[in-house]
Amino acid sequence: MRFATLPNGTPDGRLHVVSRDNARCMPSEVAMTLQAALENWDALKPDLEKEYARLNQGGGQAFDMSQALAPLPRAWQWLDGSAFDSHGALMDAAYKVKAEKIPGKPLMYQGVSDRFYSGSEDIPFPTEDDGIDVEGEFGLITTAVPMGTTDTLPHIALLVQINDWSLRKLGPPEMKTGFGWVQTKPACSVAPIALTPDELGEAWRDARVDLPLTVEIKGEKLGAPQGYDMGFGFDQLVAHAAYSRALPAGTVVGSGTVSNENCREVGSACIAERRAIEMIDTGAPEMPFLEFGDHIRMECRAKDGSPLFGEIAQTVTKA
Amino acid sequence: MRFATLPNGTPDGRLHVVSRDNARCMPSEVAMTLQAALENWDALKPDLEKEYARLNQGGGQAFDMSQALAPLPRAWQWLDGSAFDSHGALMDAAYKVKAEKIPGKPLMYQGVSDRFYSGSEDIPFPTEDDGIDVEGEFGLITTAVPMGTTDTLPHIALLVQINDWSLRKLGPPEMKTGFGWVQTKPACSVAPIALTPDELGEAWRDARVDLPLTVEIKGEKLGAPQGYDMGFGFDQLVAHAAYSRALPAGTVVGSGTVSNENCREVGSACIAERRAIEMIDTGAPEMPFLEFGDHIRMECRAKDGSPLFGEIAQTVTKA
Numbered sequence: 001m002r003f004a005t006l007p008n009g010t011p012d013g014r015l016h017v018v019s020r021d022n023a024r025c026m027p028s029e030v031a032m033t034l035q036a037a038l039e040n041w042d043a044l045k046p047d048l049e050k051e052y053a054r055l056n057q058g059g060g061q062a063f064d065m066s067q068a069l070a071p072l073p074r075a076w077q078w079l080d081g082s083a084f085d086s087h088g089a090l091m092d093a094a095y096k097v098k099a100e101k102i103p104g105k106p107l108m109y110q111g112v113s114d115r116f117y118s119g120s121e122d123i124p125f126p127t128e129d130d131g132i133d134v135e136g137e138f139g140l141i142t143t144a145v146p147m148g149t150t151d152t153l154p155h156i157a158l159l160v161q162i163n164d165w166s167l168r169k170l171g172p173p174e175m176k177t178g179f180g181w182v183q184t185k186p187a188c189s190v191a192p193i194a195l196t197p198d199e200l201g202e203a204w205r206d207a208r209v210d211l212p213l214t215v216e217i218k219g220e221k222l223g224a225p226q227g228y229d230m231g232f233g234f235d236q237l238v239a240h241a242a243y244s245r246a247l248p249a250g251t252v253v254g255s256g257t258v259s260n261e262n263c264r265e266v267g268s269a270c271i272a273e274r275r276a277i278e279m280i281d282t283g284a285p286e287m288p289f290l291e292f293g294d295h296i297r298m299e300c301r302a303k304d305g306s307p308l309f310g311e312i313a314q315t316v317t318k319a
Numbered sequence: 320m321r322f323a324t325l326p327n328g329t330p331d332g333r334l335h336v337v338s339r340d341n342a343r344c345m346p347s348e349v350a351m352t353l354q355a356a357l358e359n360w361d362a363l364k365p366d367l368e369k370e371y372a373r374l375n376q377g378g379g380q381a382f383d384m385s386q387a388l389a390p391l392p393r394a395w396q397w398l399d400g401s402a403f404d405s406h407g408a409l410m411d412a413a414y415k416v417k418a419e420k421i422p423g424k425p426l427m428y429q430g431v432s433d434r435f436y437s438g439s440e441d442i443p444f445p446t447e448d449d450g451i452d453v454e455g456e457f458g459l460i461t462t463a464v465p466m467g468t469t470d471t472l473p474h475i476a477l478l479v480q481i482n483d484w485s486l487r488k489l490g491p492p493e494m495k496t497g498f499g500w501v502q503t504k505p506a507c508s509v510a511p512i513a514l515t516p517d518e519l520g521e522a523w524r525d526a527r528v529d530l531p532l533t534v535e536i537k538g539e540k541l542g543a544p545q546g547y548d549m550g551f552g553f554d555q556l557v558a559h560a561a562y563s564r565a566l567p568a569g570t571v572v573g574s575g576t577v578s579n580e581n582c583r584e585v586g587s588a589c590i591a592e593r594r595a596i597e598m599i600d601t602g603a604p605e606m607p608f609l610e611f612g613d614h615i616r617m618e619c620r621a622k623d624g625s626p627l628f629g630e631i632a633q634t635v636t637k638a
Contacts, residue, residue, distance in 0.1 A: 076393065076433030079501065100495040109498040110429045114395030114567040126467055126563055147638050148445055167563060176419040179428040180499020182398065186466075186563045244445055244486060244505045248433040319466050 001052045001196045003158070004068045004310075005034055013069045017051045018193055019060065022307045026051070026060035034072050034141075034194065038249040041143045041157050065310040070116035071160060071194035072141060072250055078113035078188070080137070080164060080254035081106045081237045083230035087259030087273055094276030097172040106232040106240050109180040111164075113252065117189040119312040123165060124319035125186070125292075131168030132290040132316055136215045136269030136298045138162070138227045139254040140234050141194060145247035152238035153207060155247075159200070161191035161213065161300055161309035162254055168272050168289060188254075191298070192310035203302065207233030211308075213258045215269045216297040217290070222274060223267020225260040227300075269298075290316045320371045320515045322477070323387045323629075324353055332388045336370045337512055338379065341626045345370070345379035353391050353460075353513065357568040360462040360476050384629040389435035390479060390513035391460060391569055397432035397507070399456070399483060399573035400425045400556045402549035406578030406592055413595030416491040425551040425559050428499040430483075432571065436508040438631040442484060443638035444505070444611075450487030451609040451635055455534045455588030455617045457481070457546050458573040459553050460513060464566035471557035472526060474566075478519070480510035480532065480619055480628035481573055487591050487608060507573075510617070510628035522621065526552030530627075532577045534588045535616040536609070541593060542586020544579040546619075588617075609635045 004025060005013035012033040016025040030047045031037035037044055082088055082099070083106055092098045099107055117123055125132050141158040149155065170184040197204040203211045209227035216222060232240070237253050258269040268274045275285035290296070298312040323344060324332035331352040335344040349366045350356035356363055401407055401418070402425055411417045418426055436442060444451050460477040468474065489503040516523040522530045528546035535541060551559070556572050577588040587593045594604035609615070617631040 074395065076395075077431070082498070097497065099497050100492075102492045102496065105502075107496050107498050108501045110431075110501060112396070112429075112564050114570075115565070124466065130563070147443065170563075173419075173421045175497035177421065177426050178416065178418050178494035178497060178499070179401070179426050180497070182427045182429060182560060183424075183562045241501060243502045244449070244489075245431050246434070251433075 001048055002199060003034055003071055003194045004063065004065070004192050005071050005073060006067060007069055011074055013073050017048070017055050018063055019055050022065065022193060022310060023063060024055060024060040025063035026055055035250050038141065038143055038157055041249070065192040066120045068192035069118045070190035071192065072116060072252065074115055075113040075250045075252050076248040077251040078111050079108055079241045079251065080111055080256060081108045081232065082256035083232045083237065084256055084259035085231045086229065086261045086263060087257045090263070090273055090276040094279040095172055097175050106237055107256070108237065108240060111181070111185045112187045115187045117187055119189055119191045119310060120314055122315050122317045123189065124317050125167070126319050128291050130170055133166045133168050133271045134215065134296050135164035135166055135257040136213045137164050137254045137257060138209045138213070139252055142238060142247055142249065142251045142253065144249040145238060145242045145251070147242060147244065147246045149242050150239050152235045152242065155238060156197060156207070156234060158194040159197055159209065160194050160252070161298065161312065163189040163298055163312050164254060165189065166270070189312050189314060191312045193308070195308060199308065207235040211300050211302065213269055213298060213300045217271065218294055221267065222271070223263070223269055225258045225263065225266045225269055227255065227258050229260050230255055292316055292318050320367055321518060322353055322390055322513045323382065323384070323511050324390050324392060325386060326388055330393055332392050336367070336374050337382055338374050341384065341512060341629060342382060343374060343379040344382035345374055354569050357460065357462055357476055360568070384511040385439045387511035388437045389509035390477070390511065391435060391571065393434055394432045394569045394571050395567040396570040397430050398427055398560045398570065399430055399575060400427045400551065401575035402551045402556060403575055403578035404550045405548065405580045405582060406576045409582070409592055409595040409599070413598040414491055416494050425556055426575070427556065427559060430500070430504045431506045434506045436506055438508055438510045438629060439633055441634050441636045442508065443636050444486070445638050447610050449489055452485045452487050452590045453534065453615050454483035454485055454576040455532045456483055456573045456576060457528045457532070458571055461557060461566055461568065461570045461572065463568040464557060464561045464570065466561060466563065466565045468561050469558050471554045471561065474557060475516060475526070475553060477513040478516055478528065479513045479571070480617065480631065482508040482617055482631045483573060484508065485589070508631050508633060510631045512627070512629045514627060518627065526554040530619050530621065532588055532617060532619045536590065537613055540586065541590070542582070542588055544577045544582065544585045544588055546574065546577050548579050549574055611635055611637050
């Protein structure tokens, strides 16, 4: 199934079912909002599937993804992992602020969830001096997860594609406090379509998205690393988060910046990683961080080229 | 004004106005929930004040604080500072994991906000082996704060008293990751009454609560440090948080564990600090962390002994 949320003047927007080709949509009669659907997911799923099947046969309205909000415009919890080892290794080497990993546990922090930007709106930042950067990620949305749950796969309702905006110059000092990131991590953007894992077919493998995420900065390709190389699967990220807390329905969990060992061939999903490679290879970073007016774009398509999450395509602006 | 939230079968409960002596309450006709009141605070405040004045003249029902939920049973954001320098210095010295402060900025992390425990319910934890501990704190609840706001005092709507439950043995390793705490910091408890700063009279001073917070563990007093010694006032904590994000109405911001320089006289608001003092003074910690069945209690009263936030009085249990 595929879902999008269209604006209706309320903070949570109006849930729409989207056709398999992302071309058409219709308001769901089963749930008014995605949050409501997630709070009663197992009971509502059969009826949602019927709506989806009906829409795929025809009807509905044209789906204009530039009008969509984030699939879940706000959530009660956003926990972002950093599950790609090659990203961590590069950042440690270049920035000399090492994340000291806990054996057997993923890296994770909690960030802003009261607002997720859409994939198309302009994104305001206080200043260009903070090192404005993207982080292309995959993520998931859960049903309610009781504290201590270890079999978490049944709680992964939907997958999403995220841009975790980051202010790089604030990052290392906040990291050294040990308290994690507050100023470094403003609200994230989410691509317009949330989809059930089965929409990925064989590309949903070991609780990972085995597809490349293409990231473009100012019209130039920055990279297209694939999402399979996570040191911990999404199920493990959810279990980690649920160890000492219950996760409410609609919790969003992120993979961290998608990154591959062969990043010099496939490129990167954030500017900081490109700069890290430049520092390691040539002694100095070359690629600048973003300036007001700069445009970024991210998209992940299926192996046959068909669209999945839709695209994140937006511009950085002065707050 | 004083507010409490009583259960009505919904996640946000039912907002009640509480009399100045905490003895009586009545459902607010101005707003159904505290969240709704905060989202339209400036417009609703005059009518809420009329309700409060009327209740103080008599009427209403008996207020049984053991029946109350947290004033805000869930919030879109919980940001906890660590603003008491003497606490930080002791923890650094004893635990050898130093929070490297950023000059001019407070320490802060984001934690669980989709659920705040009441001040009276039993609190479940996965195991006694994690070093179960309390943290007695003061906190505030905001109206909506636009990104970049520096004059934040007008946005501090209410003050609360918090127990920030902490799993100490998980703390230093998570801190060394630089990502902050996820497993270390389960949901917090909040004392039953949220009050406007003017209820504190002269004890609301420099955006700090100049009153002692008494913490008892298993019926024994652990300490009663006062809340004035914050290195950053609550207004500065809010401004720090709002630098690169808008804060939604109902954002809860915490002071961090209340702690004073003369902690050997006034005692501590968490077991870890007492253990740190024992380690520094005698070479080894003596006081154990909490076990299932242990009871804790926290209360802050006005200088004349009159009640303010009500009490946190609860028992640790197996999840």
